[in-house]
Amino acid sequence: MSEPTGVIHDIGYRHYDGARLGRGHATAALAVHSLRGIFGLGRTARSKIIPFVLVGVMLLPAVVSIAIMALIKQEGMRYTEYAVIMQAVLAIFLASQSPYAVAPDLRFRVLPLYLSRPVTLWDYVGAKLAAMTAAMFLLLAVPLTVLFVGEVVIDLPGDTHTVEYLTSMAGAAGYALLLACLGIAVASFTPRRGLGVASVIALYLLASAVSTVLFGVLESMGDDAAAAWAWLINPFFVVDAAVHVGIFGATPASNVIYPPGAGSLVAGVIMIALIGLSVTALIARYRKAASR
Amino acid sequence: MNGVIAGISYRALLGRRRIWLLILLPLVLVAMATLLNLIGAADERTAVTLMRTFAIGTMLPLLGLIAGTGVIAPEIDDGTIIHLLAKPISRPVIAQTKFAVAASMLALFAAVPTFVAAYLLVNLESGIAYGFALGALVGGIAYAAVFMLLGVLTRHAVTIGIVYALVWEGVVGNFVPGARRFSIQQWAQSIADQVSSSPFFSTEITLGFAVPALLIVTVGAVVWSGQRLRGFSLTGDE
Numbered sequence: 001m002s003e004p005t006g007v008i009h010d011i012g013y014r015h016y017d018g019a020r021l022g023r024g025h026a027t028a029a030l031a032v033h034s035l036r037g038i039f040g041l042g043r044t045a046r047s048k049i050i051p052f053v054l055v056g057v058m059l060l061p062a063v064v065s066i067a068i069m070a071l072i073k074q075e076g077m078r079y080t081e082y083a084v085i086m087q088a089v090l091a092i093f094l095a096s097q098s099p100y101a102v103a104p105d106l107r108f109r110v111l112p113l114y115l116s117r118p119v120t121l122w123d124y125v126g127a128k129l130a131a132m133t134a135a136m137f138l139l140l141a142v143p144l145t146v147l148f149v150g151e152v153v154i155d156l157p158g159d160t161h162t163v164e165y166l167t168s169m170a171g172a173a174g175y176a177l178l179l180a181c182l183g184i185a186v187a188s189f190t191p192r193r194g195l196g197v198a199s200v201i202a203l204y205l206l207a208s209a210v211s212t213v214l215f216g217v218l219e220s221m222g223d224d225a226a227a228a229w230a231w232l233i234n235p236f237f238v239v240d241a242a243v244h245v246g247i248f249g250a251t252p253a254s255n256v257i258y259p260p261g262a263g264s265l266v267a268g269v270i271m272i273a274l275i276g277l278s279v280t281a282l283i284a285r286y287r288k289a290a291s292r
Numbered sequence: 293m294n295g296v297i298a299g300i301s302y303r304a305l306l307g308r309r310r311i312w313l314l315i316l317l318p319l320v321l322v323a324m325a326t327l328l329n330l331i332g333a334a335d336e337r338t339a340v341t342l343m344r345t346f347a348i349g350t351m352l353p354l355l356g357l358i359a360g361t362g363v364i365a366p367e368i369d370d371g372t373i374i375h376l377l378a379k380p381i382s383r384p385v386i387a388q389t390k391f392a393v394a395a396s397m398l399a400l401f402a403a404v405p406t407f408v409a410a411y412l413l414v415n416l417e418s419g420i421a422y423g424f425a426l427g428a429l430v431g432g433i434a435y436a437a438v439f440m441l442l443g444v445l446t447r448h449a450v451t452i453g454i455v456y457a458l459v460w461e462g463v464v465g466n467f468v469p470g471a472r473r474f475s476i477q478q479w480a481q482s483i484a485d486q487v488s489s490s491p492f493f494s495t496e497i498t499l500g501f502a503v504p505a506l507l508i509v510t511v512g513a514v515v516w517s518g519q520r521l522r523g524f525s526l527t528g529d530e
Binding site: 050088091092095096189190192193194195197198199201202205206209210212213214216217218220221 | 332358
């Protein structure tokens, strides 16, 4: 019996025998990874600066309001106004962070790699949207909750604004969903981060400036009914009109009068249409990106 | 000035998706002017409002941001700037050429549409059209220089530029009058006010402050960009 020649050495490669968690877990992992990335967690220290500075700025009015309630015993900011007053900060956060969620994957053309796993196109898009929605919700819900806790602790005479707080939280969910869909959809059209940031902020500023100018001009002409419709060009007021005023019957943000009657319903339709349009555009965009 | 670099920069700005954004903004301005004309709101006060809040207040910084960072930031992002820097061309010349490209884009996409929109509303009444076109031109050149410098200094140029344009010039300027002195928009409006004689339009910043400030900021930003490019170190993408 001769010694065997040409042995293939067993160097210990093993198969994976554990449980395969499947599509749902992969999608959830992608969503959590994206959410962490949006806040710069797991990335360099420099990329944490901008999101956390913006979170700090968002908390500022809540802290000031609590201080006002504690020191001079006056009511602070209204919950449902928070997002409208801080809309510039929300828009900057959306613009600066949504390209991070989508641009690198497009730029390095790794989409076919994702899709070679059990994750489908809808899962991928859904995970990205879920991550951005969660990020925007946190950005808005945390200051609102801080403000509410402050109000409960200080306990001013009179009722606690529990209903208003809950309404604003529902509104926060509405803002988060609409803004995330718009932001991700616009950002996904370019693999360049800088251009993505510029596109998102440009669309927000365009909407807000057009709405302000039209409102000013129409009001000075005395056409108040048409002027009221001009607010609905700005997505922030669309959510305020649809969710806060329409569903929960809250008072509109200050200085704002929405069109009476059908106004809230139209705002709701605009909101749903914008979300639907964004998701359709996203799916079309990623179909194309995946086939390259 | 270097023709080849100018050609490359023009292609980078015009050949990609950036061009759609550069077209969209002035298009909306002209569309707004047409719409206001149609609903019969075309008077001097409307024209001044549209020019101030839209042309100078919104469109100009955005175009400055897109063109100013667009001439240099994508190359730094890609790392292809290294091919440019490896050539025996003086770095300040590279900066000056790219600045000239960005400034010419702003003249085309900001100053011309501003004139057209104002002309649509009030023709040449009170010099509003000339004034705001000149203001947009000068302000646009200053924005191009500043945002190009930002693009050389940081990878987050666009975000920081937005924060400057929105938060500093917008929000802080509204509450803290002193901040308005250090705002390119306000300087551009001073120039516009000098040319226009409209009673609906007045600015607080004197021309004696605005003109030197614009000059210093523009020249300073271009020179600094050149200096910065001389000692430029490429860091990897995160």
